[in-house]
Amino acid sequence: MxxxxxxxxxxxxxxxxxxxxxxxxxxxxxxxxxxxxxxxxxxxxxxxxxxxxxxxxxxxLINAHVHLSLDAGAEPINTLLASEDDELLNGMAERAEQALDAGTTTVRDLGDRNGTAIRIRDAVARGELTGPRILAAGPPLTVHGGHCWFLGGEVERDENSLRRAVARRAELGADTVKVMASGGQITPNSPAMWQSQFSGDELRVIVDESRRHGLPVAAHAHGSDAITDAVAAGVTTVEHCTWLGPDGMDEREPVIRAMRDSGIRVCAGQSRNWHGLGAVVGEDLARRFHRRLSNLVEAGVGVIIGTDAGLRDSVFHDFAGALGLYEHLGFDNERILRMATSEAAEALGLGRLTxxxxxxxxxxxxxxxxxxxxxxxxxxxxxxxxxxxxxxxxxxxx
Ligand SMILES: [Zn+2]
The missing domain is CATH 2.30.40.10 (Urease, subunit C, domain 1)
Known part of the structure; x- marks a missing residue:
């Protein structure tokens, strides 16, 4: 018809x-x-x-950073830990449909448990489920007890283990490899956000093996050291890119130039709750934190938009709310729309598709x-x- x-x-x-x-x-x-x-x-x-x-x-619209296996409730990790895969898959199908409610027709899932997002992706592609196009990473690579270890992606740091872990994701049918290059916010007793989890050499092995399998690499990196190492290793996208050091923000101009020169994109990972940050960390720091995105764009680095949907209160049905941050930063509406559509498609290798x-x-x-x-x-x-x-x-x- x-x-x-x-x-x-x-x-x-x-x-x-x-x-x-x-x-x-x-x-x-x-x-x-x-x-x-x-x-x-x-x-x-x-x-x-x-x-x-x-x-x-x-x-x-394209939301370039989501986690379908997290429910965006008050305690997404505890909810995940309490769910068997079948129950989890039902919730993920519902959240995939919520993404469509918000006009999102493509999402990149940057970390699930047991390849569940890959199963949802395939069910949507077969027409058994209603949902957006999904690019899925499977369980993100992390160190023992590291950021998001509960998703099942803990890996030994010797070269063979790293290569095997990447190859397993390729066998699982992943569209991309996700590595937790630095610590994060949501995992108790794991490295601090600014601390590196993998060395530059280890990241290089991960990127090299991913390329052998034709897979892009998305590196979660809050820490400036981790961002520097991820860029030097040649990852495809840097997620968050918050420039954290032990003593506060530490933006690095040479790394920004290297990102621009090698075409490495940044995906911000900020939900509609972006305006609440000032109340938590202070307005000054929040302003600098958000400004990092305009600094990247002004320097010529491609920035695409993700919301980290699935984390607490980071809902799947309000992508538009997250885009308000870019308006607040002074981008004109057409630019913001391009970041959420054609530029995201290019960055994710989908430019000839959507x-x-x-x-x-x-x-x-x-x-x-x-x-x-x-x-x-x-x-x-x-x-x-x-x-x-x-x-x-x-x-x-x-
Ligand atoms: Zn994430």
Whole structure:
């Protein structure tokens, strides 16, 4: 069946970006035509039509850092530890659907337990579940007792063990390798956030083995030493990139330049709760902390957007709320939308598949009430999501 989706305006994500009274023709999961509504309607009179006056059509959004196996409740880790895999999978299917409710048509899952996100990915791809396209890492590599050890990715630090651990993820069908290069926030009795968990040489082995399997590497790194080592090792993305040292923030210009020169992207990993940070660490530090992202962009480093959905209160159904941070930092709306669509697709190796509204790409679309180019928060007013050609009506329609 052909679908004809039309709205008062359409932002395609390309250079000639805005189409008044725009329409998209969808056939067998692909975008087959894009243009003025009248033209497309004439060319496809039999298509099933969805028309949205007062709305905007955009490329489906890409949340580049989520954890489907965590439930975003008050105690996500305890909930995970208390759940068997079957129960966990039910919750993950529900959260995958919540991502669609928010107009998110692609998520990158950067750490699950037992490859559960890979199973959800495959079930969505087979059409057994309703959900976004999922890129999944499986259990993140970490040291014994290290950050997120409870996801099952603890590894010995000798070369053979590291290579075997990467190869196992490739066998499991992972789309990417995730390594906890530094400590993190949520794991009791593990290294501090600024402390490195792996040496530069160990990260190099992980990157080398991942390349042999054709897999990109996402490095969780809060610590400046870990960021420096991850960049030198040639990872694909640095997650968080918070520049922490033992005595506070420690931004390193030469490392930023190295990231720009080698095309390493940063994924921020900040949920809609970003404005609460000042109350916790003080407004000054919070400002510097958030400013690191504009500093990266100004230096020419690609920044993509993830929310770490699954962590406490970091919900799957409000991606738009997280984007407010970038507006607060002074980015214009079109730039923010590109970061959450075409630039994310490029960074994740999906640029020929999704991220723009152009013929030949998969039909990943979101229709929102209003005009997010004029008012970013309109992005939260999702009327319809189309993921890989399949329409999804948001359940908690605003
Ligand atoms: Zn994470």
């Amino acid at each position: 052909r679908l004809l989706v039309s709205a008062e305006r359409m932002w395609t994500g390309t250079t000639e970006h805005l189409v008044e009274d725009g329409a998209v023709l969808v056939e067998r999961g692909l975008i087959t035509a894009v243009g003025p509504r009248a033209e497309l309607a004439e060319s496809a009179p039999d298509a099933h039509a969805y028309d949205f006056p007062g709305h905007t059509i955009l490329p489906g 991220g723009r509204v152009v013929p030949g790409l998969r039909a990943d679309l979101v229709v929102v009430r209003g005009d997010p180019l004029a008012r970013l928060s309109d992005l939260g007013e999702v009327a319809l999501t189309i993921a890989n050609g399949t329409p999804h009506h948001p359940r908690a329609a605003a």
